[in-house]
Amino acid sequence: MDHFQHRNGALFVEDVSVEAIAEAVGTPVYIYSRATLERHAQVFREGLSGVADKHIAYAVKANPNLAVLRVLAKAGYGADVVSGGEMARAVAAGMAPGDVVFSGVGKTRAELVQGLETGIGQFNLELEEEGHVLAALAAERGLNAPAVLRVNPDVDAGTHAKISTGKAENKFGVAIGEAPGIFARLAGKPGIELRGIAVHIGSQLGDLAPLEAAYRRVGEMVATLRAGGHRITHVDLGGGLGVPYRPGETMPSPAAFGQMVARVTVGWNVKLMFEPGRVIAGNAGVLLTRVVWVKPSGGNPWVIVDAAMNDLARPALYDAYHDFVAVRPSGDRIVANIAGPVCESGDTFAKAREIDAVAAGDLAVFRTAGAYGATMASTYNSRAKVPEVLVDGDRFALVSDRIDPAAQMAGETVPDWL
Numbered sequence: 001m002d003h004f005q006h007r008n009g010a011l012f013v014e015d016v017s018v019e020a021i022a023e024a025v026g027t028p029v030y031i032y033s034r035a036t037l038e039r040h041a042q043v044f045r046e047g048l049s050g051v052a053d054k055h056i057a058y059a060v061k062a063n064p065n066l067a068v069l070r071v072l073a074k075a076g077y078g079a080d081v082v083s084g085g086e087m088a089r090a091v092a093a094g095m096a097p098g099d100v101v102f103s104g105v106g107k108t109r110a111e112l113v114q115g116l117e118t119g120i121g122q123f124n125l126e127l128e129e130e131g132h133v134l135a136a137l138a139a140e141r142g143l144n145a146p147a148v149l150r151v152n153p154d155v156d157a158g159t160h161a162k163i164s165t166g167k168a169e170n171k172f173g174v175a176i177g178e179a180p181g182i183f184a185r186l187a188g189k190p191g192i193e194l195r196g197i198a199v200h201i202g203s204q205l206g207d208l209a210p211l212e213a214a215y216r217r218v219g220e221m222v223a224t225l226r227a228g229g230h231r232i233t234h235v236d237l238g239g240g241l242g243v244p245y246r247p248g249e250t251m252p253s254p255a256a257f258g259q260m261v262a263r264v265t266v267g268w269n270v271k272l273m274f275e276p277g278r279v280i281a282g283n284a285g286v287l288l289t290r291v292v293w294v295k296p297s298g299g300n301p302w303v304i305v306d307a308a309m310n311d312l313a314r315p316a317l318y319d320a321y322h323d324f325v326a327v328r329p330s331g332d333r334i335v336a337n338i339a340g341p342v343c344e345s346g347d348t349f350a351k352a353r354e355i356d357a358v359a360a361g362d363l364a365v366f367r368t369a370g371a372y373g374a375t376m377a378s379t380y381n382s383r384a385k386v387p388e389v390l391v392d393g394d395r396f397a398l399v400s401d402r403i404d405p406a407a408q409m410a411g412e413t414v415p416d417w418l
């Protein structure tokens with residue numbers, strides 16, 4: 001079931017009219033559906049019904065809004081965080097510290113200490129030295145840090161280069177063959193319990209084969225480590241499952257993913273951990289925008305909208321496709337370019353695309369904007385920081401304010417010597 005539907009000619013999110021949100025909050029604005037977030041959380045969990053011992057840690061970076069995190073905390077999800085800021089958010093939103101996993105290639109000493117003092121459930125180490133530093137920081141505090149080692153399986157995820165993370169040339173993890181040596185040097189050190197391995201090969205994966213290849217390499221390494229006398233109790237399989245962005249596009253389902261995982265991990269005898277981000281949040285949100293002008297050109301007209309690359313960076317960053325749908329479609333279609341007001345040619349959402357015919361003043365949404373949308377927003381061109389709204393049935397709430405240029409200037413100082 002889709003909670004973003006046209007009713008009597010106008011778009012609704014659950015039982016709230018998108019026009020009512022535009023009226024109350026203005027545009028551009030991100031709109032999330034609670035029912036969709038909950039459904040995705042449930043479908044992902046059900047997909048893993050063949051995995052008995054598991055922990056699901058939502059990848060906070062996909063959408064770190066506190067209200068979104070609260071929905072997922074209530075759904076029984078933990079959190080995968082990549083900074084001290086995300087850790088603080090996860091706990092503030094109600095996730096148990098013990099359900100928090102700390103990933104990230106550049107954790108600072110201060111962030112490692114924050115993790116220890118918060119009592120998080122697991123540190124995912126990115127290099128050997130991080131393990132020695134973590135062990136020392138924990139031992140000083142009389143603690144024992146639960147940790148796994150992130151390995152790089154050298155698998156091509158077959159996704160966009162900027163969101164591939166599991167090739168040898170990427171900055172993430174240690175070459176998988178180095179794991180036994182690192183385990184030998186870290187095992188038994190006071191302050192650390194190195195209990196397993198982690199892998200995450202990339203995002204927006206449209207094919208399960210690279211994931212399966214990576215997991216098989218992980219399985220072989222679990223056997224090798226055990227043969228070397230190490231106690232392996234946890235394996236973190238990361239995130240990465242893709243979502244459909246284009247109409248008619250299909251992606252591997254959570255059920256197909258779960259069946260593959262159950263098949264590949266037979267006999268591993270560990271707690272399996274998962275870090276889904278996009279698959280939970282992506283299709284639970286839209287970016288609502290208003291058409292400012294329709295500008296004629298020698299070729300296709302330019303539909304200039306009031307959302308821009310600073311609000312939704314994915315098209316400029318990854319050449320990403322976001323479906324564009326009129327809030328009140330007339331039934332007519334046009335071929336147009338869609339762009340925002342920012343002074344960069346990269347501020348273009350679509351070229352020569354067939355879309356609903358729109359005119360100045362009309363509302364439209366970019367779909368599949370719930371993940372890697374608002375969280376990447378900036379105030380470039382001194383634009384307002386885009387607000388966020390959460391819908392729940394027939395009610396909605398502003399869950400992140402619009403921060404306008406006056407408020408931004410209030411945080412800046414001109415020194416008195418100028």
Ligand SMILES: *Cc1c(COP(=O)(O)O)cnc(C)c1O
Pocket residue numbers: 059061062080082103104200202203204238239240241275276277278279
């Ligand atoms: C980004 C990230 C994820 C989530 O990836 P999705 O593609 O959004 O599922 C999970 N784990 C790690 C370590 C990540 O960096």
